[in-house]
Amino acid sequence: MMSKTHALTVGRWLLLSSLLALLSACASIRGPGPQGQKLDPWESWNRKVFAFNDSLDEHVLRPVATVYSDLVPAPIRQSVDNFFNNIGDAWSAINLMLQGRPRASVEQGMRFVFNSTLGFAGFIDISTEIGLERKSEDMGKTFGRWGTGTGAYIVWPFFGPSSVRDTLAMPFDWAASPALLFHDGNSKLGIFSLKTINARANFLRASSMLEGIALDKYTFYRDAYLQRRGSFSDDEEFEVLVPETTPAEKSSPQAGP
Secondary structure, three states, X not given: OOOHHHHHHHHHXXXXXXXXXXXXHHOOOOOOOOOOOOOOOOHHHHHHHHHHHHHHHHHHHHHHHHHHHHHOOHHHHHHHHHHHHHHHHHHHHHHHHHOOOHHHHHHHXXXXXXXXXXXXXXXXXXXXXXXXXXXXXXXXXXXXXXXXXXXXXXXXXXXXXXXXXXXXXXXHHHHOOHHHHOXXXXXXXXXXXXXXXXXXXXXXXXXXXXXXXXXXXXXXXXXXXXXXXXXXXXXXXXXXXXXXXXXXXXXXXXXXX
């Protein structure tokens, strides 16, 4: 019979092989742009889902977040943010390594170690104070690193804005969620709810300002999401390793300079 250690080793190799195969397959997904693909081909459906999410936020999430904000002091809310961000740093370190950026990966790994130990499980962010800045990465950005286009815009019930590329990355990012560290369903729900409500509470003032300046909230959120997820200009080290245009497309008369 296969030993437990051997089985785990085989499982890791199978997982890595599957991830590499998915990266290769995803490289063919194109983002909106001069190739003629529409930015938002499912706009009619997306608007309906957006309206549902917006109504849910107005009648449930925002009132709960408002009460939470009134009861929980800002320093504690910040500590909760730090805790979840610390978990995210570990996932960022993994993604940076998958992106072929070992130096940045080591830095994020050091952030996680320092904050997890000296920062009391991440509730205190001491790494930023000593010059280790956060580089938030996820599997969607890793797919983008290897040439996967953003793809069409999608709005999911409860989960909000996404894209074809980021939807494919969701299962991997969920696997790194702190809620999945628990086997008990109530604990998972509690951790997920705390993260959601705490994040919404910190966004109360900004969302109130947005209500007054955005003529079309759907368009505002869509454009902001696609600009943030489709551009890596804020990351000097980022470089797409698989070109998104083929030589034939580059030589096409319709292609820009």
